[in-house]
Amino acid sequence: MKIGCLQFSPVLGDVDNNLTRADAVLAKANVQDLDLLVLPELAFSVAMRDLRPLTGCLLSYHRPSSASAIG
Numbered sequence: 001m002k003i004g005c006l007q008f009s010p011v012l013g014d015v016d017n018n019l020t021r022a023d024a025v026l027a028k029a030n031v032q033d034l035d036l037l038v039l040p041e042l043a044f045s046v047a048m049r050d051l052r053p054l055t056g057c058l059l060s061y062h063r064p065s066s067a068s069a070i071g
Helices: 015-027 056-061
Strands: 003-005 036-038
């Protein structure tokens, strides 16, 4: 299995520009033989652009957990 990783600094919420930049990089690369291409998290998503800081009663629920995950 051949895996490629596209690293660049996407601008959160600027999907059109991020796609243009990714296309430009991929046009110069040999990606035909790749089985998987790993991209930056949220590079092509606007899901988080409307997030706001927690306030009021919601803030009291946001605290570190004493649980941990292994594996």
